[in-house]
Amino acid sequence: MAAIQTLTDDTFSETVGAAETPILVDFWAEWCGPCKQIAPILEELAVEQDGRLSIGKLNVDENLKVAQEFSVMSIPTLILFKGGEAVARLVGAKPKGALLQELSAYL
Amino acid sequence: MTERRKLAIVGSGPAGLTAAIYSARAQLDPVVIEGEPSSTSDQPGGQLMLTTEVENYPGFTDAIMGPDLMGAMRAQAARFGADLRVAKVTRVDLSASPFSLWLGDHDEPDLVSDAVILASGARAVPLSVPGEDRLLGYGLSTCATCDGFFFRGQEIAVVGGGDSALEEALFLTRFATKVTVVHRRDELRASRIMQTRAFDHDKIEFRWNTVVTEILGEDRLTGLAVRDTVTGEDSTMALGGVFVAVGHEPNTSLVKGQLDLDEGGYVRTTTGTATSVDGVFAAGDVQDHIYRQAVTSAGSGCMAAIDAERWLEHRGH
Numbered sequence: 001m002a003a004i005q006t007l008t009d010d011t012f013s014e015t016v017g018a019a020e021t022p023i024l025v026d027f028w029a030e031w032c033g034p035c036k037q038i039a040p041i042l043e044e045l046a047v048e049q050d051g052r053l054s055i056g057k058l059n060v061d062e063n064l065k066v067a068q069e070f071s072v073m074s075i076p077t078l079i080l081f082k083g084g085e086a087v088a089r090l091v092g093a094k095p096k097g098a099l100l101q102e103l104s105a106y107l
Numbered sequence: 108m109t110e111r112r113k114l115a116i117v118g119s120g121p122a123g124l125t126a127a128i129y130s131a132r133a134q135l136d137p138v139v140i141e142g143e144p145s146s147t148s149d150q151p152g153g154q155l156m157l158t159t160e161v162e163n164y165p166g167f168t169d170a171i172m173g174p175d176l177m178g179a180m181r182a183q184a185a186r187f188g189a190d191l192r193v194a195k196v197t198r199v200d201l202s203a204s205p206f207s208l209w210l211g212d213h214d215e216p217d218l219v220s221d222a223v224i225l226a227s228g229a230r231a232v233p234l235s236v237p238g239e240d241r242l243l244g245y246g247l248s249t250c251a252t253c254d255g256f257f258f259r260g261q262e263i264a265v266v267g268g269g270d271s272a273l274e275e276a277l278f279l280t281r282f283a284t285k286v287t288v289v290h291r292r293d294e295l296r297a298s299r300i301m302q303t304r305a306f307d308h309d310k311i312e313f314r315w316n317t318v319v320t321e322i323l324g325e326d327r328l329t330g331l332a333v334r335d336t337v338t339g340e341d342s343t344m345a346l347g348g349v350f351v352a353v354g355h356e357p358n359t360s361l362v363k364g365q366l367d368l369d370e371g372g373y374v375r376t377t378t379g380t381a382t383s384v385d386g387v388f389a390a391g392d393v394q395d396h397i398y399r400q401a402v403t404s405a406g407s408g409c410m411a412a413i414d415a416e417r418w419l420e421h422r423g424h
Contacts, residue, residue, distance in 0.1 A: 032253045033156040033174045037144035060256070071327065073257045073348070074244040076146070091244030092146035095195070 002050040004042060007058045009065040015056060017084040022106055025056045027067055027077045034093035035076045041096045052107050080106055110218050112138050114415055115208055117196050117361070118226035120153025121401045122391025124180040125408030126224045126415075131187035133416045138190040138218065140210065146250055149358060151193055152177035153228045154392070155401060157250045159278055164401050176401070199223070201365045201384045221422070222386045222415045225362060225374060226408060229355040229392040229399070234266065238322030246328025247349050251275035254348070255282050261347030264289050264331060266319055272352040273301040279350065280310040287344070289314045291336060314344075322349065357393045371396055380411040386422075388414050 007015055007025060016023055026042055028035035046055045060067040060075060070079060070086065080088040080103060087106055090099065114130050116123050119141035130137040141151040148154040155161065158173035167176075185191060198209040200216070206223050207216035231249055233239055239247065248254040251265075255278060263283045265276040268290035276286045288305065293315045295302055305311050314333070321332035323343065330345040357373045359366075367375040367383035373396050374382055374389040382389050390411035391404035 029256065031256075033152070034144065034146040034150065034250070034253060036174070037150060037156075041144065067257075071245075073246055073327075074146070074248055074250075074254045077244070093144040093150065095143040095145075 002047045004046050005054065005056040007056045007063070007066070009063040012058065012063070012066045013084075016081045019054055019081065019084075021052055021054050022080055022082045022087075023054045023056055024078055024080050024103065025058055027058050027060050027070075027072045027075050027079070029059060029061045029075055031061075032075050038076055038093045038099075041099065044096065045100070049107070053103070082106060109207075109216050110138075111205070112136065112218055112220040113419060114138070114222045114224065115140065115206070115218055115220035116224045116226060117199075117208070118142065118153065118228055118358075118391065118393070119151050119181065119191070120155065120177070120226065120228045120391055121180065121405040122228070122393075122408035122411070123153075123224070123226035124177070124184050125405040126226060126390055126412040127184035127189040127191070127408075128180070128187060129409050129412030130224075130416060131184060131189040133412065135412075135416060135419065136188065136190070138192065138220075139184065140196050140208070141191055141193050143193060143195045146253065147230055148228065149230050152181070154230075154355075157252055158274070159252050161401060180405075196227075196361060199361055199365070201362065201387055204386060206387065222388070222419055224380075224408075224411045224415055225366075225382070225387065225389045225393055226391045226404075226411070227358040227361065227393050229357045231271075231352065232354045232356050234319055234322070234351055234353060236319055236321050238324065238328075242322050242324055242328045245326060246324060246347065247322055247351070249351055251278050251350050254350075255279045258282050258348040260284055262287070262345070263348040263350065264314075264344060264346050265350045265352060266290075266331075267352035267354065268292060268295040268297060269352065269354065270297045270301050273297045273305045275350050275352050276311050277301075277304055277308065280308060283310065283348075285310055285312065287312045287314050287346075289317050289319060289331070289333065289344075291318045292316065355392065355396075355399070357396070359393060379414045380407060381414060386418060388418075 155173035160170040200207040205219040374394040388411040390407040
């Protein structure tokens with residue numbers, strides 16, 4: 001399934017560790033305008049890249065533990081995990097093309 | 108395939124969207140090239156997407172959130188049939204009519220349009236000091252509303268002395284233990300009401316006559332290197348976070364060399380919103396370095412739509 005998974009402080013490690021494909025985690029919050037702009041792009045990517053990439057969302061307002069663990073200080077921050085390890089980090093909203101280009105090396 | 112339109116609007120802040128509302132209601136079938144997602148003010152919706160409460164936009168007794176206001180303007184433009192597109196104009200050719208607009212780097216223009224309204228706005232100016240690129244997103248931020256949350260319980264600084272700087276400083280007091288406003292002069296250019304609020308706030312301090320010479324930190328910001336412009340003395344400030352709001356410059360690189368610009372790079376307009384090229388109109392911050400308000404931008408967007416409509420009518424389009 002190509003749905004975006006909602007991650008929390010409690011489920012983060014397990015979900016990211018068990019992911020069969022690379023998983024891109026979107027650190028976001030309700031009050032962040034640029035986060036809202038990339039939300040539809042991530043939904044598209046979840047469908048288009050199904051099988052190659054999965055996508056998770058972590059609300060930093062409700063899950064500060066994971067956000068702090070990865071020193072997230074600016075949102076949106078997107079971190080790509082492969083085999084449970086963070087392999088790439090993108091800070092700030094970007095157009096879809098630029099996002100895909102930066103991710104392509106890891107997929 | 109090149110698309111033919113009567114009116115293309117570049118930008119989707121208050122100026123672009125108001126122009127879209129008016130021109131869509133006037134049956135001009137406008138296409139609006141909104142911009143692309145980013146974490147700077149150069150994004151669909153423009154500078155208001157990075158603000159919180161807008162208290163001075165008429166009609167909202169209890170203030171409205173910047174992104175909500177822009178969402179409402181966009182929905183209103185869509186309701187009248189404006190063709191809104193999340194894309195960025197990469198090149199324009201205003202030397203021949205109809206005007207050409209490119210949305211990518213191919214040879215053929217994506218759009219040709221009889222009239223163009225340029226409402227590409229302005230963007231925050233970077234400090235242009237060492238450390239800035241490296242630490243952006245790692246303790247250095249251009250968006251207080253996005254990132255203020257992460258600086259809970261820390262000391263932070265806001266660099267700048269205008270309304271935006273004080274608005275950010277006041278907003279950041281919700282999270283920070285102390286906010287220092289670092290300003291290169293000994294007085295602020297911010298409005299009286301913002302100055303009073305900032306001076307009265309017990310978490311806000313001012314560091315006058317001070318310029319930033321470097322942003323410090325390896326993989327995470329640790330402070331600022333600053334210089335006192337009166338004594339010439341160099342010092343450092345230990346900080347958890349830094350927000351930059353030192354001013355704006357117009358987004359006119361697209362039209363440089365094609366439209367008359369003033370010394371500051373803003374588009375020169377005459378008789379309403381007309382530019383130096385017949386059929387090209389400019390509205391909002393791209394042509395205004397004096398007022399720069401949501402309501403004045405919206406007002407000039409309305410003017411540009413009416414000017415474009417009359418111009419098209421006169422030309423028999």
